[in-house]
Ligand SMILES: Nc1ncnc2c1ncn2[C@@H]1O[C@H](COP(=O)(O)OP(=O)(O)OP(=O)(O)O)[C@@H](O)[C@H]1O
C-alpha cells in the first residue's frame with residue numbers, strides 16, 4: 001500500500017553541516033503485515049518512518065499511499081492524511097504531561113470534531129482492551145513506563161488508523177513489558193492492521209509477529225528478508 | 227456546523243486542562259489582569275460620570291463672566307463698570323454677582339458665600355449646603371454664628387438646607403442676603419465680585435468677549451465654553467494621573483503576560499510538536515491558543531468591568547476618595563448618575579484584550595509552524 | 605461536567621452581569637432624571653460655574669474662575685501644596701490669550 005521510489009532525505013541541505021540521512025531507498029510496504037526496520041544507530045530508520053508517516057517530505061523521490069503521490073502535498077493535506085491513516089507510538093511515548101490518561105488518548109481526535117461522548121467511549125474501550133481502565137484518570141507523569149506505552153498505543157488507535165507506526169517501541173521497556181508489547185502487536189496483526197516499526201531489539205526483530213524485516217545501513221537498504 | 231462546535235469545545239477543553247495544570251500561576255494572572263481592568267474601568271466610569279455632572283451644571287452657567295484684575299489678581303468690580311457694559315450692543319442681561327470665600331476656624335473648612343440674584347434669602351437668614359450642614363450639625367430653623375470681618379460675631383437663622391441631590395455642586399455653599407453679605411464682609415457699596423452676562427445671540431459670545439476686553443482692558447471675560455473645557459480637561463488630567471499611577475501596574479502586568487506568553491518553555495514547544503505529530507494542524511494549535519487568550523482576557527475584562535461598575539456606582543468609588551478629598555475638610559457626598567459610553571467601553575476592551583491576545587499568539591505562531599517530525603527526535 | 609461547559613457557564617454569568625450593569629445604568633438614569641433637572645435648575649438660578657469637589661483652596665474650589673497663575677501666586681517658583689491642585693491643569697485657551705492682554 002505504501003511505495004517508496006528512490007527516496008532521499010538531506011538535512012541542512014547546502015550548508016556546511018549537510019547530512020544525507022537517506023541516500024536512495026526504494027521499498028514497498030504491504031498492508032496488513034508487521035514490517036520491522038532494523039539497522040545500526042544513525043542508519044536512517046527514524047527518518048524513513050517520518051517520510052512514511054507524512055511527518056516530513058523527502059528531498060527527492062516519491063512516496064505514494066494507495067497509489068496517490070503524497071511527497072509533494074502541502075502541509076494541510078499531509079496533516080489530514082496523517083490523522084486519518086497513521087497512528088504513532090513514539091520512542092519517548094511523548095504523552096502530554098498534566099493531562100489524564102484518557103485525555104491523552106482522546107487528543108488526536110479533537111480536531112475531527114467527533115462528539116465527546118463517542119470519543120470518551122472509544123477511549124475507554126481502548127484503555128480497557130490494553131488493561132488500563134483503572135488508570136484512566138491518572139496524570140501522564142504518574143504512569144509507569146509500560147503504562148505510558150500502552151496509553152501511547154491507545155492514543156495511536158483513537159482515530160482507527162490503517163497503519164500503526166512505532167519508533168523503537170521497546171527501547172524503554174524491560175523484557176516482560178517488551179513481550180507484552182509483542183502480544184499486543186500480534187492482536188493487531190490478527191485484526192488486519194498494518195504495522196511499521198523500527199527496532200534493534202532482537203526480541204522484536206526475531207519475533208514471529210514480524211512478517212517482514214528490512215535491514216538498513218548508512219541510509220540504504222541492505223537486503224530483503226522475505 | 228455541529229462538528230465545528232464540537233471541535234471548538236474539544237479545543238477549549240484542552241486549553242482549559244492545560245491552564246489548570248499551572249493553576250496557581252494562571253489564576254494569579256487572571257486576578258492581576260482583572261484588577262488592572264478594574265482600576266482602568268473605575269477611573270474611566272468615574273471621570274466620565276463626573277464630567278457629565280459638570281456638563282449638567284455648566285449648562286446653566288452664565289454665558290460670560292467678567293472679572294477685573296489688579297496686578298494679576300482678581301479684584302472687585304467698581305461702580306460704573308456695569309453701566310458701561312450695559313451700553314454695549316449684543317448684551318442682553320447684566321448682573322453684578324456677589325460671592326466670596328470664608329474660612330471657618332471652628333471646623334477648619336472653607337465655605338463659599340453667595341448672594342442669590344433673585345433675592346430669595348431674607349435678612350438674617352442663611353440657606354446652607356448639605357456638606358456644610360452636616361459638618362456643623364445645622365438644620366432648618368437652628369441658629370449659627372460666624373465671626374464677621376469687622377471682628378464681631380454675627381448670628382443667623384438657617385432657613386433651609388440645600389437638597390442632598392445637588393451636593394456635588396453645593397456642598398459648601400452659604401446663600402445670604404445682599405445687605406448681610408456687604409455688612410458681614412465689609413464689602414464696599416456699589417462694588418461687585420464679578421459680572422455675569424447673557425448675550426442675545428449665542429454666536430456673538432466670542433465677539434462680545436473681545437469687545438469687552440477692548441472696552442475694559444483691565445478685565446478678563448470667561449466664556450461658558452471655556453468653563454466647560456476646564457472641566458473636560460480637568461477630568462482628562464485626572465484620568466492621566468490615574469494612568470500614571472497605573473503605569474507601574476500595567477508594566478508589571480505586561481511583564482507577567484509577556485513572560486507567560488512569549489517565554490514558551492521547552493515543555494510547551496514539545497507539546498506543540500506532539501500535537502502536530504498526532505494530527506493537529508498548525509491552525510488547530512493556533513485556534514486552541516486563541517481560545518486560551520480569548521477566554522482569559524474576556525473573563526478578566528467582564529470581571530474587572532462589572533467590579534468597577536459596582537465600585538463606582540454602588541459603593542461611591544471608595545478607592546478614589548482619598549485622591550479626591552485631598553486636604554479639604556468639606557467634601558461632597560454624592561451618588562454619581564451612571565454614564566456608560568459605548569465607545570469608551572470598546573476602547574477599554576481593545577486596549578486590555580488585544581495586547582494580551584497578541585502576547586499569547588505571536589510566540590505560538592512561531593512555534594506552531596515548526597516541522598512535526600522534530601518530535602521523533604526528543 | 606466538561607471544563608468547556610463550566611467555562612461557558614462562568615462566561616455567561618459574567619456576560620449577564622455586564623448586561624445587568626448596562627440595564628442598571630439605564631434604569632438609574634431614568635429614576636434620577638428628576639434630581640438632574642433639580643440640580644440644573646439650582647445651578648442656573650445661582651449661576652454656579654464649578655463643582656464643589658475640592659474646597660481647600662480658591663483655585664481648586666473654582667478652577668474655571670481662578671486667576672491664571674493663582675496656583676503660584678505667592679511666588680512663581682512656589683511649589684504646589686494642595687494635593688488636588690495636581691489634578692488640575694491650566695487650560696490652553698487662557699494661556700494663549702495671555703500674550704494679547706494683561707491677565
Ligand atoms: N534534524 C536533523 N538534522 C540534522 N541531521 C539529522 C536530523 N535528523 C537526523 N539527522 C541525521 O540523520 C541520520 C539518520 O538519523 P536517524 O534518526 O534516522 O537514524 P536512526 O536509524 O533512527 O538512529 P537510531 O537508531 O539511533 O534512532 C543521522 O546521522 C542523524 O544524525
Ligand SMILES: [Mg+2]
Pocket residue numbers: 045046047167
Ligand atoms: Mg531512531
